Ligand SMILES: NC(=O)C1=CN([C@@H]2O[C@H](COP(=O)(O)OP(=O)(O)OC[C@H]3O[C@@H](n4cnc5c(N)ncnc54)[C@H](O)[C@@H]3O)[C@@H](O)[C@H]2O)[C@@H](O)CC1
């Protein structure tokens with residue numbers, strides 16, 4: 386599990402660590418890890434040209450000490466001080482003693498620029514002087530120290546000039562900004578340096594491969610299809626036939642025992658949709674009956690409210706997807722049952738009356754507020770999908786290629802999450818595992834290129850088999 390802690394949690398853990406470590410030991414650990422990561426990036430240290438951009442606090446201190454380590458190994462290290470009167474004394478002395486130079490303006494070229502402007506003590510965007518300097522050096526490779534300066538650490542908000550890093554070297558634990566967009570986009574690759582901090586449970590996490598393997602449902606030796614769970618799909622309509630097929634494709638990934646498909650309207654009206662579903666999935670059973678979880682909404686059109694009401698009449702977990710999201714409140718909400726809502730930013734904006742840009746700018750806060758408001762798990766789908774529990778916990782999905790932004794992929798995801806619910810996972814696990822598997826299946830289906838929703842669905846069993854083979 387990748388765990389992210391808030392600034393307040395990190396401060397508390399650091400205080401406890403300071404009390405039992407010699408003065409400056411933590412900063413030296415951070416600086417050593419940073420210097421190693423920079424050396425790895427540079428490939429060779431001797432003769433490398435390094436620019437440090439240093440602010441007023443300990444983030445600058447880490448940076449100066451790391452610069453001193455590189456200078457001792459033969460790098461040419463220049464340093465711009467943004468707050469000369471408040472620069473970390475020990476760090477600056479170490480850099481000077483190692484042969485580093487303080488410069489007023491940066492030289493013509495560097496192999497890397499290091500952002501030591503602010504870390505977890507920062508607030509708001511870069512101030513004008515720092516913004517102008519960073520802007521003039523945007524062609525360089527940037528390494529952010531702890532967090533990219535100018536980006537919100539706890540919320541991942543980006544609302545002005547900031548450092549856009551290629552690599553972020555962070556200390557002690559991840560912070561939400563490293564996982565949650567839009568901030569995560571400014572971090573580049575994230576590398577964690579362990580400081581041995583004693584940390585509380587993390588409010589924001591990202592599942593890793595072995596976590597997913599441990600959570601995947603597996604059939605008991607004597608399982609039959611009903612004990613493995615039946616997932617019911619109420620999706621598709623005369624106008625959107627493909628959505629019904631793709632929802633069933635996700636549900637039929639093999640993680641539940643059986644898929645039941647219930648189209649809207651009479652069997653005659655639904656005949657074309659049923660024919661398509663049966664052609665693609667002859668194993669799916671058509672018609673009403675008992676299920677352990679419902680998936681409702683993809684391509685439901687005008688029938689969405691009727692379909693959602695019918696699903697909610699059963700007291701089983703439900704995935705509320707696509708068109709069903711806009712009729713959720715008129716249908717009385719999910720009323721205490723395990724449930725997953727699967728909006729993208731535009732859908733969540735409509736559901737909550739907030740402009741779409743605001744949802745996109747604050748994905749963590751928007752998902753959390755929606756989970757509290759609707760009383761269930763909310764999966765805000767985006768580059769880094771945010772799965773929020775009503776109690777405030779969050780899991781972020783950081784796998785999945787950009788090619789996954791393709792028509793029908795959401796239908797497959799809804800069906801997959803429904804299968805996991807039917808197999809007995811909690812709503813929080815089903816949503817976060819489903820989102821991870823969906824992203825990884827797309828990468829498996831087509832590692833470097835375009836992928837269709839149907840191909841994603843087809844890759845799910847092989848992806849799960851690989852996870853189970855490797856084990857937790
Ligand atoms: N104290 C230590 O020994 C350790 C410190 N660590 C480092 O220390 C950092 C935290 O240090 P600090 O608490 O000194 O704070 P920072 O160095 O993050 O920030 C320093 C100061 O910058 C100013 N500032 C805030 N927002 C700004 C903005 N937008 N533009 C310009 N200036 C701004 C404020 O006056 C703030 O106090 C961590 O991020 C980490 O890099 C870690 O290495 C762990 C060990």
Ligand SMILES: [K+]
Nearest residue numbers: 500503530532
């Ligand atoms: K920084």
